[in-house]
Amino acid sequence: MIHEKAIREGKLTKGMNFTEKSLAICARIPKGKVVTYGDIACKLGSDGASRAVGNAMNGNPFSPDVPCHRVVGSTGKLTGFARGLDKKRAMLKKEGVPFKNDDQVDMAACRHKL
DNA sequence: GCCATGGCTAGTA
DNA sequence: GCCATGGCTAGTA
Numbered sequence: 586m587i588h589e590k591a592i593r594e595g596k597l598t599k600g601m602n603f604t605e606k607s608l609a610i611c612a613r614i615p616k617g618k619v620v621t622y623g624d625i626a627c628k629l630g631s632d633g634a635s636r637a638v639g640n641a642m643n644g645n646p647f648s649p650d651v652p653c654h655r656v657v658g659s660t661g662k663l664t665g666f667a668r669g670l671d672k673k674r675a676m677l678k679k680e681g682v683p684f685k686n687d688d689q690v691d692m693a694a695c696r697h698k699l
Numbered sequence: 700g701c702c703a704t705g706g707c708t709a710g711t712a
Numbered sequence: 713g714c715c716a717t718g719g720c721t722a723g724t725a
């Protein structure tokens with residue numbers, strides 16, 4: 586992972602591969618906000634790559650500085666997290682993200698526009 | 700060939 | 713619940 590600095594700053598540089606770019610985008614999500622795997626994929630110009638974005642988040646070496654916990658499924662469901670969904674939910678709640686029920690984020694209220 | 704997705708359809712209640 | 717999709721890595725040769 587050569588582009589650590591750029592990633593942490595949320596910048597895309599030309600040498601980055603898909604994974605690195607995904608992480609860089611992720612770094613831009615403000616506290617209290619949330620984004621979708623698909624949102625990041627779209628932002629990178631490949632709509633079908635939402636699954637690949639999931640892979641990228643899974644390997645995130647800069648967690649939780651690069652806030653991969655702020656990425657959720659398209660419906661607002663908490664899909665996955667290396668240290669468990671309970672942790673993910675706890676972190677999001679602590680940041681003030683509104684929930685509809687225990688594993689469902691209120692997307693309308695806190696979806697971040699990339 | 701795996702997967703932290705997502706969208707669509709069959710088929711139950 | 714099925715399957716198309718896309719990027720990546722473990723693991724074979």
